Amino acid sequence: xxxxxxxxxxxxxxxxxxxxxxxxxxxxxxxxxxAIAANGLHTLVRESxxxxxxxLRARVGVAxxxxxxxxxxxxxxxxxxxxxxxxxxxxxxxxVPRYDHWPLGEGWVLLLGGSLTAxxxxxxxxxxxxxxxxxxxxxxxxxxxxxxxxEMALAQTPSFFHGWSVDFGAASLLPALLxxxxxxxxxxxxRPPVRAVLARLAAGLIPAAIAAxxxxxxxxxxxxxxxxxxxxxxxxxVQEGPPYPMPWLPPSRGLLAILGIALAIAVIVTWRExxxxxxxxxxTGLVLASVAYxxxxxxxxxxxxxxxxxxxxxxxxxxxxxxxxLLALALMRRAGRKQPT
Amino acid sequence: MEMRPASxxxxxxxxxxxxHGYAISARAVELSEGDxxxxxxxxxxxxxxxxxxxxxEIDSEETVDGRLRRYYRLTTxxxxxxxxxxxxxxxxxxxVQVRAGAPKPAGGAA
Numbered sequence: 001x002x003x004x005x006x007x008x009x010x011x012x013x014x015x016x017x018x019x020x021x022x023x024x025x026x027x028x029x030x031x032x033x034x035a036i037a038a039n040g041l042h043t044l045v046r047e048s049x050x051x052x053x054x055x056l057r058a059r060v061g062v063a064x065x066x067x068x069x070x071x072x073x074x075x076x077x078x079x080x081x082x083x084x085x086x087x088x089x090x091x092x093x094x095x096v097p098r099y100d101h102w103p104l105g106e107g108w109v110l111l112l113g114g115s116l117t118a119x120x121x122x123x124x125x126x127x128x129x130x131x132x133x134x135x136x137x138x139x140x141x142x143x144x145x146x147x148x149x150x151e152m153a154l155a156q157t158p159s160f161f162h163g164w165s166v167d168f169g170a171a172s173l174l175p176a177l178l179x180x181x182x183x184x185x186x187x188x189x190x191r192p193p194v195r196a197v198l199a200r201l202a203a204g205l206i207p208a209a210i211a212a213x214x215x216x217x218x219x220x221x222x223x224x225x226x227x228x229x230x231x232x233x234x235x236x237x238v239q240e241g242p243p244y245p246m247p248w249l250p251p252s253r254g255l256l257a258i259l260g261i262a263l264a265i266a267v268i269v270t271w272r273e274x275x276x277x278x279x280x281x282x283x284t285g286l287v288l289a290s291v292a293y294x295x296x297x298x299x300x301x302x303x304x305x306x307x308x309x310x311x312x313x314x315x316x317x318x319x320x321x322x323x324x325x326l327l328a329l330a331l332m333r334r335a336g337r338k339q340p341t
Numbered sequence: 342m343e344m345r346p347a348s349x350x351x352x353x354x355x356x357x358x359x360x361h362g363y364a365i366s367a368r369a370v371e372l373s374e375g376d377x378x379x380x381x382x383x384x385x386x387x388x389x390x391x392x393x394x395x396x397x398e399i400d401s402e403e404t405v406d407g408r409l410r411r412y413y414r415l416t417t418x419x420x421x422x423x424x425x426x427x428x429x430x431x432x433x434x435x436x437v438q439v440r441a442g443a444p445k446p447a448g449g450a451a
Contacts, residue, residue, distance in 0.1 A: 027410070030362075033408065035366060043380075050382030053382050
């Protein structure tokens, strides 16, 4: 009975070891079984717990080894064009409803000009053009949160933490930084052939161009709406102000759908083709990790999901963000498993 | 560098020749008079680290009664390390023993 119980519990505990370390797991488990047989059943829990700890430690070691082997530089280089295209698309969606605001203001000039420069840089495989454009986009998107270019108090800044809206400005910060790193990781060398550059330019510009054409007929500057409460029992007074001064995008289901579908396709395709293109799997993992929180925020607020209210607030969105982050980690580990020879 | 008691007794248990995991654990308990009790996971974690540092190496593997045993042996640097640690501990012990054995000055501190 004791032997069977020890065998069963240590067998379960040994499953904490990674598949690649099955011989190690067997050696340690058999050692634990000997110790339990010699010292009695009271050591069963202690030995099993130590087996689990050792297995998890081995898993962390294997994961670290896989990540260290992953083709980081190639992955950062590979994500430049898709990421620059996505950022340009995002800021086109943000700008078009305000196209009659003239002058544009330094914020929009930096956002649109920076993301366009980054996209052109990625098409040309130019390190400094890509990194410079992405850095300008990052600075312009981050500036309002530091109180630059807006008279609104920082506390009133729309962010992930308010209601149902999605703040694309905040969501773009990590991807923009990733694009800076991607630009700096592009290989030095001769410029790619003109045909390739033109194809890449077209691929980068077409989504933004289609979005601009599709959005123009509906472009109406939206005023800032403020609700003023005189007291707990009084009805709110609705005040309309000038259009929102910050580079903030009104939540757009169309944009969310486009970005979500593109990301889902990238995850599925790169997951399946990780042996041939590990750098693409790693690049997708990096992008997914950079948008894990806004992705969770949007997903939990999707009507079809009908998530309970408590799940949408407090620490839960942050905890749930672990799910896409874990998927991103799995993609990155997959990229480290097999390198092209 | 100072060595942890567990590592010291694991290395000391291998001085007489190669041993497998549970035998190392049992010998460490015996040598430390029950002070060092190592579970299987902790023991193999320590052995892995020592192997990476070149203090021990795998000698062989064999299956006994359906159980896979991995035997470890000391390397030259492992033997030197445990002997160095023994010398350090002995020197530290001598400092206390000499002072504890010396006659105390009369009248307390001056």
